[in-house]
Each structure stands twice: as structure tokens, then as C-alpha cells.
Amino acid sequence: MKHQIKQIFHSPKFVVGFIVFVFLLLMAIIYPMVSAVGPLESMSKIKFLAPGTYINVEDTLNAEAGVIELDVVANRVIAALTEDEKTKMVEWLELYGGVEEGSIDIGDAETLINTWNSKYDEDIRVTGTTALRKEYQRLAARVENLLESSGVSIAEKNENGELEIVKSYKTKEFVGVNDIANKINFPLGTDNFGRDVLTELTSAIGTSLRLGLIAGLIATLIGLTFGLVAGYCGGVVDNLITFLTNLFTVIPSFILLVLISYSLGQGSRSVEIVAIVIGLTGWPWTARSVRSQVVSLRNRDHVNLSKLSGHSMPRIIVMDILPYVASYVVMALILQISSGILAEAQLSMLGLGPSTTKMATLGLMMNWSQQASAWQTGAWWSFLPVILSIALVTFSLNLMNTGLDQVFNPQLRDS
């Protein structure tokens, strides 16, 4: 036993899978505890904040400001101009500014602005409707405005209702991020409910793992029992159980899941119940493989000896056959956990997953993301990390399983 464990930890695949899995597990346990935000706490009314640090604007007033020599104006103009405005600038320059067509790259904002500054002349008559002329004039005014920023003043209403200037900033003054009292960092942004994705994700990994564990245990127990009984008893019992197993292999478990989950209705689908349902539909292949193992074991000498000694059937199964299939059962358990997590994710995408507002699971996060059309609006932080987490969890579990497989069945070892 000890030797086998040592061998297991020497297998590279198992070790890699194990490390990834333990890392995810630790993240799931520790991060929600140390995070400043609760996992399901809605932090913002705006949907989908992008990942980054968010600073309280009012606090910049209280922080100490100093001048740093950077060309702020160009950056500001570049950031402030929309694509439309840039296109218009290029249009004007090509038509009236004597610039060759196609020689200005709209992506290179600096050159665009410099060319505009040197070439723009408001006296040149623009052919076209009055509206078009006014448009160009407005554009010129806006660019000039942005370029001429000479600092900004912050004013507050005093007791008479008049605006009184509180503070003035020169255009090149900066404040340090560390001086700001209120800032919050969303490493992975927020989802459409305004919840911090990273905290929600780590707690969802924990819930999904728990769900997978329950589903896996149930499926393995059922599969194990059926496999043992069918393999050992043989005859009518075997035929019956095999028929049942084949039946449930061919009827897609996904369909059964959909039917049962829908029948349960909105009210009674807690995380635990969904886990139980997934376990109840996932046992067939475990039963099938355990049974084939037992069939090859049942004519071994020690089993025959026990039979001759008059031991009862349950006792023979537990004491003589079970220890030999134990290694297989562990592998089956790992695979069942992994497929349970996947099944829950699929169910939730359909809207048939756990209906709970107190916990998040990986599937539920995907569902929320889908309902908010996240990938059409480009809010990649709300679904990409979730997909990667699902893939990583199942990948690490399957890797551990392959590692174990190679230890227990030497003929499968990569030469």
C-alpha cells in the first residue's frame, strides 16, 4: 500500500494533475476568505466593469498633486477622439489639406493630430451642405479645445448656492495612486450583476467541486454495488443488471438530466439535489467496468476457498473481491467527479441548474454571462476565466486519473 502510494507520486502525470488540482482547491478555499468583497455581493450598478483598478474620483482632491513632465495633451486627445471624429479629420485632410489619399494611418493618432494642427485652415471653403461645413467647424473647435486644456478647476456650491472654486489643477499635475484613500482592484472585472469575478469564481470553483464530489460519490457507490453484484452473482441477476446498464448507457444521460431537472421545478433545485440527480444518472459505465473486473476475479483461488469455507456472499464480496477493485474504484471516482462538474455546467447553461441565489457554481456563472450576451459585447472577463477554470479542473482530474491508471496497469505506461 505504502509502496503503491510512493509509485503514484512518482508518476509525472499524476503529480502535475495533483498540483493543479490542489492549487485550484486552495484558491477556492482561501481567496474568498481574504478578499475584500463577498462572492455574491453586488458592487456596482453598472454592468460589466472591465478588469482594472477603480479610483474614487473625489479622493483625488485630497491627495497631493505634483507636476510630472509628460506630454499629457496628446494622450488625452487621442483617448478622447472617437473613431468617427478621427475618420472625419482624415477626410478633411485628404480633400482640402493637400494630403495624399491613404497616406495617413488612422491608427497613428499622434501623426494625425500633428498633421491636423499644421494643415487645418478654417478659411478654406468646404464644398457641401451647410450642415457638413458646420460639422467640420465643430470638429475643429473640439480638437482645439482638447489641445488647449489649461488645467481644470473644481467648484462646489457654497451657502448662497453659488459655485465657488475649491481647487485648481494645472494640466500636468498628477496624484499618486497610493495616496488615494478609496480604491478597489477588480483583477477580473465584474460580471453583469456587478460582482467581483475573481472572488465569485473562486467560490464557484469550491461549490462546483463540492457538487462534483457528491455526484461522484453517489454515482460510484451505485455503480460499484451494481457491478459487484452483477459480476459475482451471474445468471439472472447479472442479465437483469446488464440490461439495465446498457439501457442507461444508450439513453443519453443528458436527456434524463433535462427531464428530471425540469420535472423537479424551480423551487426544489438546490445544489445538493442537483448533485444527487447527476449522480443518479451517471453510474452506468462504472457499473460496467467494475462488473468486468469482478467477473475476472470471481474464479480466483482465494474466492473459491472462501466459498468452500461457507462464508456468506456479502462477506466474500467485501473481503475477497473489493480490495482488488479498490484501485479501480478510486479512478472511477475521480472521473465521475470530473464528469459531474461538466454535467452541472451543461445543465446550468440550459437554465436547469441549481436555482440558488446564495451560491455560485461554475455553470451558473456561465449562464448569467450568456443571458447578459457577454460574448457579443466583448466582456471576455465574465466567461473566459470560467471556461478556463472548468477546463483546468477537469483536466487536472483526468490527468491524475491517467497517472493512476499507468501505475495500476503497467502495460499502459508510455514507453
Add this chain to the structure above:
Amino acid sequence: MKGYVKYYGQKVLWYVLTLIIALALNFFLPRMMPGDPVAALASDEVANMTEKSAIEKVYQDYRERFGLDKSMPEQFVTYLGNLFQGDMGTSFSQYPRGVSEIIGESILWTIGLQVPAIIVGWLIGNLLGAIAAYTRRGFDKIVMPLFMFISNMPAFGMAIIMVWVFAVTLKVLPASGGYGFDLLPSFSFEYVGSVLRHYQLPFWTMVLITIGGQAIGMRSMSIYELNADYVKYSRFLGIRDNKIVRYVFRNAMLPQITGLALSLGTMVGGNIVAEMIFSYPGIGTTMLGAITGGDYPLISGCTLMITIMVLIANLVVEILYGIIDPRVKAAQQEA
């Protein structure tokens, strides 16, 4: 030939039995739902009524119309009778369209998408796995870990990433639907072209997912076969590699076909969720709409259709296996 008939006859019989049980499950499971189904069905109509007796009359009318006042076995028989006449009931969310009509439309899209995707994915996946097994060095070292990771990504995950990368970020392919939303189905070139464009993304996504799973399996089987005695002996005798390779891969293919039969259920399930991501007008999207709309005749019809599809696919694969596996032929000739 007589042996063949017996072999196939048994298989077909078994599948018919499975079909009946699937029908029963499909019928009874939703009806074991706690609560009064009539209340749910009639909720829209009675929403504004306050007189109790009127509400009761509406309920009674619904009960009679849907045959809910008869006993369960009677209902089942009626259900089977209707089913054989091709009537699967009326949809609630798309009233008054019949369920059969809705499913009839969607299933063509689904079959047109999934069958080629699974076949192409299986062929390419096995090919890649075989090549990886044969040329152990460079190709293998890249292919293996990459496909291991891809095969672990859930089907819908791959679908989402593909939509996001190709449709939203790169704007190369359309993001949803089976054809342009401004077109109506017709036999014009414009329509067919639009259909083909919308077909690309879902098709290649499903192919990619299938490849991932198949390549790894085929690679392991091929490695196992390439180390077999007969290969070493043939090489010793001087037989050229490309002759031996044909036998090796034919042997390695057999468990792959069995594996295909076993995993068809999961594959179809996963592809159905992927279909929803693309809003492709197949059974997946129809089922999603049905679930959201609480339309249980339609859900029942969809799950039944999917089960029947998987059963037929399994039967086809088993027949194929019987033709390809020479051991089955030998067993028939002995008998």
C-alpha cells in the same frame, strides 16, 4: 448469412425494447412532477378571473382537453397512439403550432450540422492520432498535450471561445443564426450562400471538439498495436511498413468504433448545448426556448427526438461494427 440475420435481428430487437422504455421514461418523468399541471397550463387564462367557479370550469375544460382526468396508463396509451400518427401535441409557447411541426423543422438543421461534423471529426481525429503514434517524435510531442487540453474543454466552452474570437473580435464569420436574419428560406444562391457561411463556425467547432477526444484514444490504441508481435515479425520478414500499417490501423480502429458508439450520447448532448450558443435553428435552440417558456409538450418532444437520434446512431454504428469486425463474421460462419 443466416448467422448474420440472427445477430442483427437480436440487436434490432434490443433497440426496439430500449425505444419503448425511453418512450415510457419520457412520458412518465415529467408527469411525476409535484403540483397540479393544470394550474400551470391554465395560469394565463385564469390570471384575471376572480370567481372561483369560473376558474374551476376552466380547469375542468383543460383536464378534459388534455385527458388529464384519465388514469396514467390510459394517458400513456393515448400518448402512444398519437405518437404513431405523428402527433406530438400542441406547443404552449408557440401556440397554436404543433410540436411535430416545430421539431420537424429544427431536426433537419441539427442533423445537417451534427452528422457531417461527427463523421469528419472522427476521421480527422483518428488520422491525427494515428500519425502521432507512428511518428513519435516531433509531431507527437506537440499534438498530445494540446489535444489533451482541448478534449477537456467542455463543448460549449469551445463554442463560446470560437464565437468570441471569430465572430466578435475578428468579425470574420457570423455570430448566430442559421442564415442571415434578413433572408427567408428559398432556393436562391443568396440564401444557400448565407446558409453556408453561417454553417462554418458551428461545424468547425464541433469538428474540433470531436478531434480532441478521438486523437488521444486512437494514439493510445495505435501505440499498443504497433508494439504487437505480428508487427515486429512482419518487419523482420522485410514486409514494407506501408503494408503493415494498413493492418495495424485497421485493428486499432475497432475499439475506436465501439468507443464512438459509447460516447455518441455524450457527444450529441454536448453538441446540442454548443448549438444553443450559436442560436443555430436546430433542436438545441428549440429545446432552450421550450425550457425557458415552460412548454412541456415541446420539451417532451425534443428529448424524445434526441433520444431517437442517438438510438438510431448507435444502431448504425453497431451494424457498421458487425460488418467491419472479422471476428463477428467468423462467429457467424461457425454458427
